[in-house]
Amino acid sequence: xxxxxxxxxxxxxxxxxxxxIQALNLRGRLPLPLPIAELRIRxxxxxxxxLNPVAIVGAIWVxxxxxxxxxxxxxxxxxxxxxxxxxxxxxxxxxxxxxxKTGAIFGCGSFTNIGSIGxxxxxxxxxxxxxxxxxxxxxxxxxxxxxVGFPIAKYYSGAAQKELGIAARLKALMRDPFxxxxxxxxxxxxxxxxxxxxxxxxxxAINAVVVPLATVLLLASIGLALRFSRVGDYIKECVxxxxxxxxxxxxxxxxxxxAIGFGNIDNALPLKVVMIxxxxxxxxxxxxxxxxxxLDLDLANSCWFVTTALLVVVLPLLLIAVDHI
Numbered sequence: 001x002x003x004x005x006x007x008x009x010x011x012x013x014x015x016x017x018x019x020x021i022q023a024l025n026l027r028g029r030l031p032l033p034l035p036i037a038e039l040r041i042r043x044x045x046x047x048x049x050x051l052n053p054v055a056i057v058g059a060i061w062v063x064x065x066x067x068x069x070x071x072x073x074x075x076x077x078x079x080x081x082x083x084x085x086x087x088x089x090x091x092x093x094x095x096x097x098x099x100x101k102t103g104a105i106f107g108c109g110s111f112t113n114i115g116s117i118g119x120x121x122x123x124x125x126x127x128x129x130x131x132x133x134x135x136x137x138x139x140x141x142x143x144x145x146x147x148v149g150f151p152i153a154k155y156y157s158g159a160a161q162k163e164l165g166i167a168a169r170l171k172a173l174m175r176d177p178f179x180x181x182x183x184x185x186x187x188x189x190x191x192x193x194x195x196x197x198x199x200x201x202x203x204x205a206i207n208a209v210v211v212p213l214a215t216v217l218l219l220a221s222i223g224l225a226l227r228f229s230r231v232g233d234y235i236k237e238c239v240x241x242x243x244x245x246x247x248x249x250x251x252x253x254x255x256x257x258x259a260i261g262f263g264n265i266d267n268a269l270p271l272k273v274v275m276i277x278x279x280x281x282x283x284x285x286x287x288x289x290x291x292x293x294x295l296d297l298d299l300a301n302s303c304w305f306v307t308t309a310l311l312v313v314v315l316p317l318l319l320i321a322v323d324h325i
Contacts, residue, residue: 004316007124011117011311014216018223036224043221048178051214052119053185058203059132060189070270072260074139077114080253080278081144085110085152087248091240101237103156103295108241108303110149111286112249114138116218117308118280121315122273123211125322128204129266131211133273135186142179145285153289222284231302238306245307246279246314253278263325272322279318281307 021039024030032039088109092102112118115138123131192199231238254275257263262271282304290297 003124004319007121010212010215014219015223018220019226022224040221040224043217047214047217049181051210053181055207055210056135056185057189058207059128061192061199063129063132069261073136076253076257076274077137078140080249081110083252084244084249087244099156101296101299103153104290104299107153107286107289108282109244111283113280113283114277116215118277120215121276130273137277154293157293230298234299234302237299238303241303242307250279268325
């Protein structure tokens, strides 16, 4: 129960802080030294370029990868994202949604909050050993978004604007500082792991602060841009996406992980990581395609809000599941 309360408290606090700052600023009660859009970027940079690398290096430094079968972990992450998108398109056909709604619901079914909420939940539920597997699971996440997710979303758009091709997107991806820092953290952590050097004892205490702090900053940046839309107008879509995110994708990804043999590795730790990360809510990135491709942004906002709110139910169930494996 403590793990659930702690995780949910950190998530709620981060979102609430960001939304409160936004609301007070809009009412003129809280002047900010810089525009909200720039503040959001600053918070994300501090978390992703400053805090997360420290946590990733420290976690991978002490992790013991005992089975080469873990090489399949990032492919399962890719599979989960792809499966969510395919199921969302199927749901759109069943609901007979127009193209603008289909493109939006595709992103909601596919794009998953692995980086902020998923990392925190793995850290709290499974400790540093579980947290260390998260960046491995999500290696292909950005590649999927740029090479698969965005082009599919644009396919359903009525926007006539010109857009970069897949090759140009991938080239820009390789120069993205967030990607470069994340990969560098993985490599540095692996080098320290293989070096035989003992990690300083205090590093564990540092990560206990750094991981939740990074999550708070990332979620505060999301709260700064939150817009509560007409959720009541998208009940069927929200129910469909929730079923995809919390039932169908986790069942598919976990079954694949079990079949590969993850249940027999390190007390089923990689299987537990897959269960948690494949059960996360809609990512805030799912709101980007509707914004730039003229898709249904209200639908995406509603699905994001509902699936994030449902964590109050999902997290206790996940905790029970991982504790009994």
